[in-house]
Amino acid sequence: MSDGKDDLPIDEQRPLRRESRALLGSLLAPYKRLVAVLLVAVVVENIARLSVPRLVQVGIDHGVPPITRDGNAHDLLVVVGVLCAVVAVQAISRWFFLRQSGRIGQLALLELRRRVFRHFQRLDVSFHDKYTSGRVVSRSTNDVEAIQEMLENGFDSLITAVLTLLGTAILLVTLDVELGLICLISFPVLVALSIWFRNESSKTYREVRESAALVIVQFVETMTGIKAVQAYRREPRNQEIFEEVAERYRAINERTFRLIAIFMPAVKLVGNIMTGIVLLYGGWRVLHGHMTVGVLAAFLLYLRMFFEPMQDITQFFNTFQSASSALEKLAGVLATTPGIADPNEPKQLENVQGAVRFDDVRFGYVEDRPVLPGLDLEIPAGQTVALVGTTGAGKTTIAKLMARFYDPTSGRITLDGTDLRDVDQPQLRRHVVMVTQENFMFEGSVADNIRFGKPSATDAEVRAAAEAVGAHHFIEGLPDGYDTSVEKRGGRLSAGQRQLVAFARAFLADPAVLILDEATSSLDIPSERLVQRALETVLADRTALIIAHRLSTVEVADRVLVLEHGQVLEDGAPADLISADDGRYAALHRAWVSSLA
Known part of the structure; x- marks a missing residue:
């Protein structure tokens, strides 16, 4: 050691x-x-x-x-x-x-x-x-x-x-x-x-x-x-x-x-x-x-x-x-320099629409073992795109690159035509928000954790965000409502409740691009239905990237990408891909429907 x-x-x-x-x-x-x-x-x-x-x-x-x-x-x-x-x-x-x-x-x-x-x-x-x-x-x-x-x-x-x-x-x-x-x-x-x-x-x-x-x-x-x-x-x-x-x-x-x-x-x-x-x-x-x-x-x-x-x-x-x-x-x-460095003269993002483009992006966590061998992907502003595929297909890697937790080995990722490496991180974080399956909760009240997405938010704005994602009802039922302490790592809340709070946090931040990485994985069926209804509100008028194994979450997407080894095998609307009987997504959908029976 x-x-x-x-x-x-x-x-x-x-x-x-x-x-x-x-x-x-x-x-x-x-x-x-x-x-x-x-x-x-x-x-x-x-x-x-x-x-x-x-x-x-x-x-x-x-x-x-x-x-x-x-x-x-x-x-x-x-x-x-x-x-x-x-x-x-x-x-x-x-x-x-x-x-x-x-x-x-x-x-x-x-x-x-x-x-x-x-x-x-x-x-x-x-x-x-x-x-x-x-x-x-x-x-x-x-x-x-x-x-x-x-x-x-x-x-x-x-x-x-x-x-x-x-x-x-x-x-x-x-x-x-x-x-x-x-x-x-x-x-x-x-x-x-x-x-x-x-x-x-x-x-x-x-x-x-x-x-x-x-x-x-x-x-x-x-x-x-x-x-x-x-x-x-x-x-x-x-x-x-x-x-x-x-x-x-x-x-x-x-x-x-x-x-x-x-x-x-x-x-x-x-x-x-x-x-x-x-x-x-x-x-x-x-x-x-x-x-x-x-x-x-x-x-x-x-x-x-x-x-x-x-x-x-x-x-x-x-x-x-x-x-x-x-x-x-x-x-x-x-003396350790951040691997993700801000440019000396960052470009300013104004009136961000949320158009995303991956231009011949190559990336790997280990040298000589690429996860993305050369990805070309264009997501128009306001479109909701779902990424599906087997474990290790590169879904979460795409999300992390989009959030600029990592930089590509080669190629470039742009937001409204601007390379992410030309934008400083505080500015990028205002426009691109990622909700992960961990949904980390900080010690403090429920309101404090929702306000994490916008520290200056009023109580009314916090309440409105919770109502938009369907979290208001369970929060009101807590002993002190919005002032209830979530305790260490959100231990007072269930996994589903923590994810609803995370959705409210992201909704309050109001980014141009929202990334959901397995964000509904821990929800039970009733909670998932609540989120499904709220997702349409959360995703409206913004670009969204959804990674999910539950295909019920994918149903709200305008477009589905089926990935394998960092390559896009299928690309189309959910209904179109389901109708293709010999397609990968159609097979995944049939398997999912069978699992619900």
Whole structure:
């Protein structure tokens, strides 16, 4: 199992890393000045923090002796006053940084979520057919949260750690050159440990993100298809698959803890050894008058501060690797160009009549396996055309091409003489609407789902649309009428009721071309009769393309096309084709009549 671009070779991952850095830069670009101010605040905070041990040294060496000698506490009080002022500056700087960095982080994440959602909506049907819903969820939740953690804690920890390391190293040497140089002997060991941990965690945390995505994918896919899972008794197999990916996720996370379990104790060991050396050698120097007690105390405080940032750097590596992997995935998605692209200078469709033409259209979902080997078809404006044929004949493919969910491999499809590829999609969607057998319902009221076809529609227009397709009666019978919640995926409605709502939605949209792809397949006989009566109203004064196995739906068509392997075998009025005893449609009609007996 793979998560898209996660398994790319290193040389192919580098462009993604550049894109991920560019993505992060673009998110923070609007706040460049404020980021610069925050950097100043961090520097001020750390200078204040680093000055505390030095003030302790001054207080011990210069403030305490006058008290023991003549009871004069003036110098010590001055040091304590300066110390209080420094602590106040540190607290204010910290407050300002946390407040503003949190604001910047949330605004950047809001923009990222907007971009990802907008881009997923722009990507074509072909992309979403391949990119599972679980991976979409992983990108927009798990990966965004990883970036959030880095923005909230990561950079702050890194900047503070770097400033502390550099500052304490300088101050250690400044306080006592000999003892300071002894302490810095440990620095190459710390650098070597950090490089090892960075390299190992880089590989491990990339696998952590991939495994986390697989867990989410498996969970979402199973829960989304829970009816099919239970109907076909797939629970044991799905449980087995989930446990496999969850175990992999656990094992990889355990590997990250093993890395930390080696790195952190090693840093602590080096730090404790150096503290022991400083305490022994420094104590010897104090006894012999080569160093003051205040300097030794300050030295030990700075030494502790010198090793503390290694834990922050460790945490930053963890956060950074996780966020980097997430950024690469998001950058990869955002860099994906829609297969159905809008033209740079779209043509405007005015007074659309609905004349459709397929001109030598070739198309296949898989290369070298054409579904349409070269279709020529002309549908005059206002004509209702029914497509019939065996499964795989190309009926739904024609509908998807007409709705421009896909573009033909060659040839062209025109609406009133204009190539669909020369029209932008918002304009095309206003004039061409497709009703499928899935009839997806969104959470909300029945009225909201009908209004989906025209968001600005009034209640009266929604009611009129429902009445036109015969949906008003059952809607009025619901507990809250048009305000009744359809619940998740329309679960409160029957399949037939969902399709009637979908018809009302399409009727309200009032397109020039209406495509019905098996749109009556789930209707019972009474509901089908209602729709049959409504279809004449719905299809009036517009071009219609009907795909149906139920020939009762085909009866409203002006023209029937019998398809086989993407070719039109028969073309004519339903009555004419039925009268041809040796024809394909006549045979289909006889079989259908027999099935009703």
